[in-house]
Amino acid sequence: MTDTVDDVDLPYEDDASKQEKIDALQERLDVLEEQNEEMRDELLDANAENNKYQQKLERLNHENKKLKQSPLFVATVQELNDNGAIIKQHGNNQEALTEVTDELREDLEPGARVAVNNSLSVVQRLDDEADVRARVMQVEESPDVGYEDIGGLHDQLQEVRETVELPMENPDIFDTVGIDPPSGVLLHGPPGTGKTMMAKAVAAQTDATFIKMAGSELVHKFIGEGAKLVRDLFQVARDHEPAVVFIDEIDAIASKRTDSKTSGDAEVQRTMMQLLSEMDGFSERGDIRIIAATNRFDMLDRAILRPGRFDRLIEVPHPDEDGREKIFQIHTRGMNLAADVDFTELAEETDGSSGADVKAICTEAGMFAIRDDRDEVTMADFRNAYDKLTNDDEEPDVSRTFA
Numbered sequence: 142m143t144d145t146v147d148d149v150d151l152p153y154e155d156d157a158s159k160q161e162k163i164d165a166l167q168e169r170l171d172v173l174e175e176q177n178e179e180m181r182d183e184l185l186d187a188n189a190e191n192n193k194y195q196q197k198l199e200r201l202n203h204e205n206k207k208l209k210q211s212p213l214f215v216a217t218v219q220e221l222n223d224n225g226a227i228i229k230q231h232g233n234n235q236e237a238l239t240e241v242t243d244e245l246r247e248d249l250e251p252g253a254r255v256a257v258n259n260s261l262s263v264v265q266r267l268d269d270e271a272d273v274r275a276r277v278m279q280v281e282e283s284p285d286v287g288y289e290d291i292g293g294l295h296d297q298l299q300e301v302r303e304t305v306e307l308p309m310e311n312p313d314i315f316d317t318v319g320i321d322p323p324s325g326v327l328l329h330g331p332p333g334t335g336k337t338m339m340a341k342a343v344a345a346q347t348d349a350t351f352i353k354m355a356g357s358e359l360v361h362k363f364i365g366e367g368a369k370l371v372r373d374l375f376q377v378a379r380d381h382e383p384a385v386v387f388i389d390e391i392d393a394i395a396s397k398r399t400d401s402k403t404s405g406d407a408e409v410q411r412t413m414m415q416l417l418s419e420m421d422g423f424s425e426r427g428d429i430r431i432i433a434a435t436n437r438f439d440m441l442d443r444a445i446l447r448p449g450r451f452d453r454l455i456e457v458p459h460p461d462e463d464g465r466e467k468i469f470q471i472h473t474r475g476m477n478l479a480a481d482v483d484f485t486e487l488a489e490e491t492d493g494s495s496g497a498d499v500k501a502i503c504t505e506a507g508m509f510a511i512r513d514d515r516d517e518v519t520m521a522d523f524r525n526a527y528d529k530l531t532n533d534d535e536e537p538d539v540s541r542t543f544a
Contacts, residue, residue: 213256213264218249226263228255237261284341291342292471293464293496294335297455298342301326304453305343305430309383323452325420325431327391329438330457333497336434339457340387343432350381356393359412367394367412375419375429383428391433396440413442421449459495462488468496472503479519487523494527502526 220227225240226249239261241249249255254267291298308315308322315322328336344351352374359367378384394412420431433451435441446454460468466488473482491499505526510518 211259213258214261215267216255216257216261216263218251218253218255220251221246221249228257228261228263230257230261239263284345286338286341286345288342288346290471291335291338292467293460294339294457297328297457298339300453300455301328301339301343301432305385305432306347308430309347309349309428324429324449325433325451326453326455327446327451328432328434328455328457330436331459331495332436333495334457334459335496336436336457337389338496340389340432340434343385344387347385349430350378350384351387352378352384353387353389356388356390356395359394359416360409367408368415371412371415371419378429379427383430385430385432388431388433390435391445392435392437392440395442395445396437397442413445417444417450420445459493460499462492464496465491465494465499468499469503472500473518476503476507477517479517481520482518482523483520486520490524491527498530501530505529 214230216228216230218226219229219236221241225238226246227236227238229236239257241263245263245266248266249263256264256267258264288298288302304323304326312322328339330336340353344353354374359370374386378386394409394416396409396413398410398413431451445451466484469484469487473484491502494502502523503526506518506522509522509525510516
């Protein structure tokens with residue numbers, strides 16, 4: 142803190158010269174200017190602090206006002222007429238005739254979701270329920286998987302691309318030949334053979350809207366909820382054509398129908414019948430392609446396997462020797478390998494392994510190198526990894542080879 146004005150001594154003696162008085166007054170003026178500058182800075186800081194508290198006060202008042210407001214109820218517009226709108230309130234199915242402003246009337250139509258107050262007056266229109274329920278299943282970011290990351294499935298991948306990509310990239314060729322493009326493909330085979338990975342590659346390569354879901358996500362507790370979700374998903378797909386819908390583990394909702402009378406089985410069957418109707422029912426599906434995957438092909442209902450729903454049934458088997466060699470090369474691209482690693486020999490020795498098994502062998506081989514504090518993965522590491530994954534009860538032996 143600078144000196145105050147009172148601290149400045151003024152020479153008032155009779156013998157004081159005029160120059161000394163001028164110097165004293167100048168010093169006093171400098172002190173006053175410095176004090177004024179400090180007070181100006183303090184005032185600016187106080188104003189900034191005040192503005193901050195004013196904004197906080199306005200926000201709290203706004204939140205307090207919202208909390209004091211009466212809640213709004215969700216309803217559906219049933220009919221529009223000269224007297225207003227007939228709405229049905231959700232939950233109690235109460236119907237009421239209410240007036241609607243001219244501005245809102247232009248934005249309303251039968252089936253629209255609206256928010257109403259305690260007097261059942263329409264306050265605003267809400268987004269379609271299908272968008273709210275199914276938006277989370279829409280893939281916004283493309284998976285980091287390309288066709289080059291899939292080995293040993295050249296023919297199967299070609300058929301999938303012909304079903305999904307070709308109709309979107311070159312639709313005129315089908316018109317020229319005079320046929321409709323395949324609308325759906327079902328991938329079936331043992332676990333770990335690359336069915337889901339092919340769907341990821343399609344999602345990464347195509348510009349269409351990609352919607353993914355698991356069959357178990359369509360199974361709900363309450364009657365009609367699963368079927369409604371299926372309708373919503375296909376409605377979202379129609380609203381964002383062209384679109385690709387991927388249903389993983391479809392056997393969860395498309396298993397063979399039985400005479401079971403339990404409510405759970407009946408609800409699953411209702412969901413499946415809605416899926417059948419959406420795939421090939423009375424209304425047009427639109428520019429929507431469907432990819433489904435299952436490892437329980439024997440459990441699927443015959444109705445879902447017929448042409449028109451799934452035009453192509455593609456078996457995805459365990460890779461052959463050439464396929465395993467390609468998969469080893471794919472999963473070791475970023476690994477530091479020793480000179481003795483032979484992919485051809487590894488492919489011969491891992492007969493019957495799936496693509497997922499090969500990936501696990503590569504990962505486990507790298508772990509053997511890390512345990513030994515090495516920065517290279519050797520052929521023995523791959524053999525020990527295969528030995529560990531296939532014979533968990535036995536200790537791996539470095540000298541062991543496959544006969």
